Amino acid sequence: MLKTGMKKNCLLALLLVAPFVNAKSTFDQSELRTMLNGHELSGSPWVFEESDEINYFTFLREERNQEYLEYFVYMSLRAEKACHNVLSLITINTHSDELESVDMVHHAPAKRCLTYKEFKNP
Numbered sequence: 001m002l003k004t005g006m007k008k009n010c011l012l013a014l015l016l017v018a019p020f021v022n023a024k025s026t027f028d029q030s031e032l033r034t035m036l037n038g039h040e041l042s043g044s045p046w047v048f049e050e051s052d053e054i055n056y057f058t059f060l061r062e063e064r065n066q067e068y069l070e071y072f073v074y075m076s077l078r079a080e081k082a083c084h085n086v087l088s089l090i091t092i093n094t095h096s097d098e099l100e101s102v103d104m105v106h107h108a109p110a111k112r113c114l115t116y117k118e119f120k121n122p
Contacts, residue, residue: 026062032057053078074119077113
C-alpha cells in the first residue's frame with residue numbers, strides 16, 4: 001500500500017516537471033540564424049538558405065508561454081540589387097525545440113542593408 005502511494009506521488013511529480021524538462025530556455029543569435037536555414041519567411045517569397053545572407057540581426061523582444069517561445073527580431077536580408085529590412089516574429093515550439101514559423105511583420109526594401117538604429121530612425 002505504501003509503495004503504491006509512493007509511486008503515485010513520484011508519477012505526479014514527474015508529470016509536473018516533464019513539460020519543462022524538454023524545453024530549452026533560450027536560443028542565442030547564432031543558433032536562431034542556423035535554425036532559419038531551409039525555412040521560408042511567411043508573407044514573402046524569401047527562403048533562408050544560408051545564415052550569412054542575414055546582414056544585421058537584432059533581438060527586440062522575447063515572449064514565452066508553455067507551448068511557444070517567440071522572438072521579435074529585426075533582420076536585414078541581403079539580395080542582389082537591394083536589401084530587405086524586415087521585422088519578424090520567430091516562433092519555436094518549446095516541446096520539440098523546433099522552429100514553427102518565421103512571420104514577416106514589416107518589410108522595408110532599401111538600396112543598402114540598414115542597422116536597426118538606421119531602420120528605426122531614417
